[in-house]
Amino acid sequence: MTVAEFIAVDACWICGGTSFEPIDDAAFDLTEYQRQDPDLAAYSGRHVSIQRCTACDFAQPAALPALPRFFDRMYDQRWSDDWVAREHDAGYKDLIFADILSGLARRTRPGVLLDVGAHAGRFLRLASGAGWEAEGLELNPKTAAFAARATGAIVHQGNVHTFRPTRRYDAITLIDVLEHVPQPIDVMSRVRDYLAPGGWLAVKVPNGPAQRAKERLRARLRPGYRATIADNLVHVNHFSAASLTRALNVAGFRDVRVVAAAPELPHQSGTGWLRLGAFRLSRAVPRGTSLPLAFNLQAYAQRD
Ligand SMILES: [Zn+2]
Known part of the structure; x- marks a missing residue:
């Protein structure tokens, strides 16, 4: 067994x-990976x-685990069929999805769309309903297969580095994906090449500065709470509105616009009204993305 380096x-x-x-x-x-993957579990305590x-x-880790395919191994969870089906049926991200579809509709007419990180396919279903011919790209074979079965859409299994598209897309969505992948500009440049000239990219990521402020506040309110934005490196990239804009420009996009993103609304959570209020306020005011209430960022950018 290797030492965690x-x-x-x-x-x-x-x-x-x-x-x-x-x-x-x-x-x-x-x-929890002790049996499934001891080399991964060896990082515990580091x-x-x-x-x-x-x-x-922009904020990023000072070092990355040297274990090959660390992130793929960490996300290689053996999800149950029931859980995947519930993820497809669950509406907790519907406000985000609807907001993105309306943001795209303000910029372009529905054409062919690729959802990168398609998960259980709920966004594919909503995009089809909004008139898009939607395809997915999903690394996890189980969720990829489920999404294809549930929606009838084409769902390619893989990631942006393995995917070889046979067509160009009018729009590409990266929803809750970019915070998880080291070297995010590689991913942005890659999907830029998948777009037709004039095609649009929609990106949703957590807002790094606001997430840190929220964690610090939580730690002050709850004694013993450990403020964290990146344990296990679940989030490797921590964008602010300025660094997200810069990254998209570096990746070759123009007309970049970054606004506050819609929140998740978990069914059982009693804080939905707070999340909605924070979102509506940070969307309504000028430079709202710099408010500590703008917990997520929504970007649109166009390919030349
Ligand atoms: Zn920098």
Whole structure:
């Protein structure tokens, strides 16, 4: 068995800067993988610093696990059929999905759309209902197969590095994907090549500064609560509105617009009204993405 090792990340993934300040500490607890993947579980108890680039405001880990395919292995959960079906039926992200479909409708007419990270296919279903010919790209074979069965859509199994498209897309969506993938500009550039000229990209990610403020507040209100934005590196990339705009420009997009994104509304949660209020306020005011209430960012960008 290998020892859990790390490889230092020396330069900012967005601007190439090398001046950082630490903003968070990510702890690893992967003991649940002890039987399935002992080399992955060996990272339990280790820590890595999350640091902010002083030049562009983007934040990323100071080092990444050296274990090959670390993230694929961590996301290789053996999900039950019931759970996948419930994810397809659950409406907790519907406000986000509807907001993105209306944002795209303001920019272009429905054509062929690719949803990268299609999960159980709920967005594919809603996009089809809005007039798009929707296809998915999904790494997890189980959710990919389910999404295809449930929607009748084409769902390619793989990621942006393995996918070889046979057509160009009029729109591509990256919903809750970019925060999980190291070197996010590689992913953005890749999907840019999948777009037809003039095609639109819609990106939804957490808003790094607002998420940190929320965690700090939680820790103050609840004694013993550990403030974290990146344990197990579930989030590797921490975008602000400025660094997301910059990243999209570097990846070759124009007409970049970043606004506050709609919230998830979990069915049993009693905080839906708070989330909705925070979203509506941060969407309504100028520069609302800089408010600590704008917990998520919604970006649109066009290919030349
Ligand atoms: Zn930077």
